[in-house]
Amino acid sequence: MSSVAQKRGFGATLWDWMTTVDHKKIGILYLLGGGFFFVMGGIEAMIIRIQLLKPNNDFVSAGLFNEIITMHGTTMIFLAAMPILFGFMNAIMPLQIGARDVAFPFLNSLGFWMFFFGGVFLNVSWLFGQVPDAGWTSYASLSIASEGHGIDFYAIGLQIAGGGTLMGGINFLVTIINMRAPGMTYMRMPLFTWTTFVASAMILFAFPPLTIGLFFLTFDRMFGGNFFDHTMGGNTIIWEHIFWIFGHPEVYILILPAFGIFSEIFSIFSRKRLFGYSSMVFATVLIGFLGFMVWAHHMFTVGLGPTANAIFAVATMAIAVPTGVKIFNWLLTIWGGSITVTTPMLYALGFIPSFVMGGVTGVMQGAAPLDYQLHDSYFIVAHFHYVIVGGVVLAILAAVHLWWPKMFGTMLDEKLGKVTFWFFFIGFHMTFLIQHWLGFWGMPRRVWTYMDGQGWNSANLISSVGALFMAIGVIVLVLNIIKTSVKNERVGNDPWGDGRTLEWAISSPPPFYNFAQTPLVRGLDTFWIEKQEGNASGLTPAEPVMDIHMPHGSIIPFFMTVGMFIAGFGAMFRLDYSWGLPLLIFGLLWTFIAMSLRSVKDDLGYYVKKEDILKDLKRKGGQN
Amino acid sequence: MDLNKKFTPETWPENPEKATLEAKNKFVGFWLFLGGETVLFATLFATYLALKNKGPSGFEFTTQGLFELPLVLVMTMLLLTSSLTSVYAMYHLKNYDFKKMQLWLAITALLGLGFLMLEVYEFVHYVSLGFTYDNSAFSSSFYTLVGTHGFHVAIGLVWITLLIFRNAKRGLNLYNAPKYYTFSLYWHFIDVVWVFIFTVVYLMGVIG
Numbered sequence: 100m101s102s103v104a105q106k107r108g109f110g111a112t113l114w115d116w117m118t119t120v121d122h123k124k125i126g127i128l129y130l131l132g133g134g135f136f137f138v139m140g141g142i143e144a145m146i147i148r149i150q151l152l153k154p155n156n157d158f159v160s161a162g163l164f165n166e167i168i169t170m171h172g173t174t175m176i177f178l179a180a181m182p183i184l185f186g187f188m189n190a191i192m193p194l195q196i197g198a199r200d201v202a203f204p205f206l207n208s209l210g211f212w213m214f215f216f217g218g219v220f221l222n223v224s225w226l227f228g229q230v231p232d233a234g235w236t237s238y239a240s241l242s243i244a245s246e247g248h249g250i251d252f253y254a255i256g257l258q259i260a261g262g263g264t265l266m267g268g269i270n271f272l273v274t275i276i277n278m279r280a281p282g283m284t285y286m287r288m289p290l291f292t293w294t295t296f297v298a299s300a301m302i303l304f305a306f307p308p309l310t311i312g313l314f315f316l317t318f319d320r321m322f323g324g325n326f327f328d329h330t331m332g333g334n335t336i337i338w339e340h341i342f343w344i345f346g347h348p349e350v351y352i353l354i355l356p357a358f359g360i361f362s363e364i365f366s367i368f369s370r371k372r373l374f375g376y377s378s379m380v381f382a383t384v385l386i387g388f389l390g391f392m393v394w395a396h397h398m399f400t401v402g403l404g405p406t407a408n409a410i411f412a413v414a415t416m417a418i419a420v421p422t423g424v425k426i427f428n429w430l431l432t433i434w435g436g437s438i439t440v441t442t443p444m445l446y447a448l449g450f451i452p453s454f455v456m457g458g459v460t461g462v463m464q465g466a467a468p469l470d471y472q473l474h475d476s477y478f479i480v481a482h483f484h485y486v487i488v489g490g491v492v493l494a495i496l497a498a499v500h501l502w503w504p505k506m507f508g509t510m511l512d513e514k515l516g517k518v519t520f521w522f523f524f525i526g527f528h529m530t531f532l533i534q535h536w537l538g539f540w541g542m543p544r545r546v547w548t549y550m551d552g553q554g555w556n557s558a559n560l561i562s563s564v565g566a567l568f569m570a571i572g573v574i575v576l577v578l579n580i581i582k583t584s585v586k587n588e589r590v591g592n593d594p595w596g597d598g599r600t601l602e603w604a605i606s607s608p609p610p611f612y613n614f615a616q617t618p619l620v621r622g623l624d625t626f627w628i629e630k631q632e633g634n635a636s637g638l639t640p641a642e643p644v645m646d647i648h649m650p651h652g653s654i655i656p657f658f659m660t661v662g663m664f665i666a667g668f669g670a671m672f673r674l675d676y677s678w679g680l681p682l683l684i685f686g687l688l689w690t691f692i693a694m695s696l697r698s699v700k701d702d703l704g705y706y707v708k709k710e711d712i713l714k715d716l717k718r719k720g721g722q723n
Numbered sequence: 724m725d726l727n728k729k730f731t732p733e734t735w736p737e738n739p740e741k742a743t744l745e746a747k748n749k750f751v752g753f754w755l756f757l758g759g760e761t762v763l764f765a766t767l768f769a770t771y772l773a774l775k776n777k778g779p780s781g782f783e784f785t786t787q788g789l790f791e792l793p794l795v796l797v798m799t800m801l802l803l804t805s806s807l808t809s810v811y812a813m814y815h816l817k818n819y820d821f822k823k824m825q826l827w828l829a830i831t832a833l834l835g836l837g838f839l840m841l842e843v844y845e846f847v848h849y850v851s852l853g854f855t856y857d858n859s860a861f862s863s864s865f866y867t868l869v870g871t872h873g874f875h876v877a878i879g880l881v882w883i884t885l886l887i888f889r890n891a892k893r894g895l896n897l898y899n900a901p902k903y904y905t906f907s908l909y910w911h912f913i914d915v916v917w918v919f920i921f922t923v924v925y926l927m928g929v930i931g
Contacts, residue, residue: 202748265759273752277744303755307763315770318867323857326770326867332777332860337770344766691881698882699889701726701898 118652120204121611125211126190127506130499132215133182139222140174141573143167148530148566151559154551161547165232166249168545170222172235173253176349177260178218180487183495184356185214185267188295190506192271194602194609195289197280197618199647202273203266205697209656210266216660217260220667224252234545236346239327239338243319248671254317255667259660261309268302271295280601281641282620286380289600289624290366290373293380294359297387298352304391305348312341321670336401343394351390354486355383357494358425361447364497365429367597368444369436372624375428382421382428389418399470408467415465422458426451441595442516446497449524450490457485460535475545478538484531496523496576504594508607509587515579519572526568533558533565592637599624604637606719612647615712616640644713646706655697662689726896735819735895740904742897753905757912764916767868768923775928778859786928789854795925798841799917802876805834806914809907816903821894824903825887831910832883835876842873865924872920875913882906 107115119125146167150158159167193201201207224230229247231237242250275296279288288296315338318324325331327338366373373379395403395411429451438444460482464470473479496519504510537558542549549555593603601618602609604626619641622628629637666686673679736742741750776785812827846866856866883906890899 202752269752269755269759272755273748276751277748303759304762307759308766311763311766311770314867318863323855324863324867325857325860326774326863328860331779332774332782333863334773334777334860337773341766341770695881695885698885698902703726703898 114654115652117657118208118654120200120208120650120652122189122193122201122204122207123506123608123611123613125207126186126188128211129182129186129189129214130506132211132218133179133186136174136178136218136222137180137183138573140171140179141570143171143174145566145570147171148563150548152563153560154549154553154556156548162232164547165234165545166230169231169234169237169253170225173221173231173257174218175487176235176353177257178214178221180353180491180495181264182214182218184298184353184491185210185264187291187360187495187498187502188267188271188299188356191502191602192292192295193274193278194505194605194613195292195600196275196278196283197601197614197620198274198278199613199617200650201270202277203270204650205653205656205702206266206270208653209659210263210270212656212660213263213266213663214260216664217256217258217263220259220664221252221256224249224256227252236342237316237338238342239316239319239335242316242338243327250316251320251671254313254320255670258310258313258317259663259667261306261313262663264302265306265310268299268306271299272303275299280614280618280620282625284620286377287620287623287625289359290362290376290379290383291356291359291600294355294362294383297383298355301348301352301355301387301390305345305352308341309345312338312345315341317670321673336398339398339401340394343397344391347394347397348390350483350486351386353491355386357491358383360494360498360501361429361450362432363600364443364447364501365432366624367501367595367599368439368441368447369433370439370597371432371436372627373428374431374434375424376623378424379428382424385421386418389414389421393418396465396467396470399467400474405467412465412467416462419458419462426455439597441500442511442513442520443497443501445517445520446493446500449520450493450497453485453489453493453524453527457482457489460485473538475543476538477534477542477544480544481531481534481538484527484534488527488531493524496520499576501595502602503583504590505602505607505609507584508589509583510590510594511583512579515575515582519576519579521572522568522575523572526565526570526572529565529568530562531565533561537562593626599627601626601638604629610715612649612707612712614638615716616644617642644709644716646709647712648704648706650704651702653697653702655693659690659693659697662686662691662693665689726893726898728896730819730895732819735817736897737817739816739819739895739897739900741901743901746897746901749901749905753908757908760912764868764871764919767864767871768919771864771868771924774860774864777861782859782861784852784854784859784861786924789849789852790925790928792925792929794841794845795921798838798845799921801834801838801841802914802917805831805838806911808834809910813904813907816895816900819895824895825891828883828887828903828906832880832887835880835883835910839873839876839880842869842876846870869920869924872913872916875916879906879910879913882909 116124116128146159147164150156150164189201189207193199221231227248229249229252231249231253233242233245233250237250237253275288275292315324315326319326319328325333327333327335329335362373362379392414393411395407396415399408440448460478464473464479464482500511500516537555540554542555590607592606594607595603598604601620604618605614617640618625619639621639626637629639663686666683669679669681669683669686671679673683741747778784808827808831812824812831815824815827854862856862886899886902886906
């Protein structure tokens, strides 16, 4: 085994990617899969904005519109934002803590395939013409009454994808707990690693309720369950509780890694240590904790009573405190720094005002009496797009530019990157700022069309033009990626010149074993410390060069997931066709046999020989 | 890791379940997984409590009329005992006494099987009374909570059977020791969940 790339046929390359357990490759797979679904969700968004461009429009029918908004939300949250963040966590976090892989490489691969097949399952609904249409929250009474198999696709697809996410969360937690390099204490971990850690812990406790909620929905729709059917003694509010006990932590699962990404960027491009590192860590953990305490603020108008509403209102507003701590820490990191406004830094600078606006409208809705006015209006749409797009998506775009050289070994074009930023940033504010007022003026969310003469026409037009700007921004990014990949100018270890954390101390992309010698971590921003002290190799090794233990690739994760995919169709068509039940059993058996194979077959991994590592090192001139 | 490395009770590490990095990862990862499982069962419990005794108008089934404690008590005893026998097995795991460990695990599996068969009998009995899954919100939530637990028992039985047969000929090593150990963690966990089911579903059902 050598890290030197060899010419291989297409089949061999495909097999390599299907069986890979290398966290860097799985990171790239997540990025590709998430990117694909991001484009899908983006197209759906454009259709929504075209439909709402003018009053009484009939670009799409009302039913199709419901399907499109449902799929837009579901796709963007579960299949775009989360997987792309998972891609960066996979590719970067182990490097940041000086590990050679994640704790469970096999599970990592399984998690990716489950996300991907879950996403495909959900989107196959388009081919059947039976698409989920009860909104991304899929509130029970509506989703139970929805005809066709649309909601079944939602319940089963998300079940499969959610399982993958849960595995990923456990994997990252164990990696961070057990596999930090010597000297990498918890309070020396880079902020992106910290936010990955807290987000993973939140995944661990937030996803099981979703699993159960989706099972209830599945049982109610397909197996005669009565959880949400009030005529049979069920209670439709249970779905709302379970969904939001998952759903609110979910938005923090998305935003915390985004905070981590921006913390890295501010520090790198201000050439300063992150201001208030320990308070940043504390704020992250506190946000993670409070994130579980506020779910009922999505349900103020349900009628839980003034006491419950008051408690959840106060808890909600409390989250603004640690978030404010973070905002001020970022500002003070820039303060007095030696700033270079690169593309990632542009995104970071744009993020602060955008996200603060989203946060302020969040506190507004946290006030329960005001929420009665704002509920189900376009104000809500504006708010959550300000936090998700203004926070998470800006972070994802920033991270794409920041870590592209580390993941692919070549820099994205800075000029085109800035063009992307300005189109996207201006388009974003154009689309969503005006929607706050649309909400005040009474436009309800999820509405298919509207009448003329209500004063909503020009605002909707502005909003739609803004969406076009965002689309142009994304297209420029795609062109940038194509251009860069064709040019393929290789870069060194630290292409930005000011990298502070361990991932910048090794080659871009890193060898498959990451670190020839496990590094010794001597402080926060250890690579920066080494550079300041004039250490040419950038790392202090903690061990001599020796054989490295690596895991084998495996096709079993792929097969396990195929079994679930098949079982999903069986469950769905059980009542329609006689082959449904056998197919369900067949798919489950397939999965269990694949699991047993994994359990019974020894997988001890293999060793990369010391001589090969020395050869690699020599080829790179003694550099890591 | 060398599978053929022979240990003696003296050279066998004190904590074989976390003697290697892979084992440590498994150990921590499994504890975290059980944390997630706890939330999963908590959701099921909450739903059950919300829907207990709820049904369509004229619904006649209640926890008092349905549950019979003697059967459930026998099930509880079987499962609790199986937890104890799995502790014996882990004691022998740590002392590098493979045969005794396998024996105690086999007893554990048999007790678990006994529990599961009684549960199947219980469910069949309820269904014969007309208390089917689609009968009411109460029945759905009851079968889903208790059934999910039963499903966990079944998975555990398949797991331990595979482990017992797979390793019968080759004995203990540092590769399979953590596998046995995580099984015992899992088995204790399902036992604890059952204690809650026994209390919340059956005892509280019959009494209040």
